[in-house]
Amino acid sequence: MIELQKSYWVEGPIESDQAADLIAKVGEFDQIGGIDIFLGQIRADAVNGSEVTGIEYSAHKPMAEAAFDQVKQNAFQSFSDVQSVVILHSLGLVEVGGLSLLVLVAAGHRDAAFKCCRQVVEEIKAQVPIWKKEYLQEGHSWVGDPDRT
């Protein structure tokens, strides 16, 4: 297992330089043959007739970090060919077009990299206590708010 990250969190948007730096780091390990990267980007959805301008992320940080650890552990248990998993998630405000999630999976071969990356993204969405407050052209709205129309 190759550990390429020190923290799961990025204040504000994830910069493309961070993805480039990770790719360069993976290049130092010659047993890696397939790298899959997922990037989550803020989309200008329409909510209550108003366009999203950005999303503010908050988390229960200790629980989220434990959940991220578990997601990575699940990845290594599910795919023996996977050598490294990197998860970066934004906290705070990310404007439309900015990146809020990066998942990088490095494996010996492409099949494990593709499949594992998908599993990691889906588990993050289901199991990590993170919340989104969408800023709109007028007002704001919480994702998952039952009063949202």
Add this chain to the structure above:
Amino acid sequence: MTILVQYFGMLPDKLGRGTEDFHFDGQLTVGQLRQSLAVKYPVLGKIDYKVAIGQTVAQSEDIIEEGQNVAVLPPYAGG
């Protein structure tokens, strides 16, 4: 006994506070805390929230001890 309850995600906006002390006589289970929250905050009846004791999601029958931190967690929305 007193426990500190912390609200996450949309809940501070919905409930008008981010943390709150709850005082109870005798033993307290998560289910009993849920009943108290439902009475105090009817809006929670519409939200499928989890309760964590410390950093672990708890079940209704789990007992909350004096001084423990309790987190009320609405549905997750990461990514």
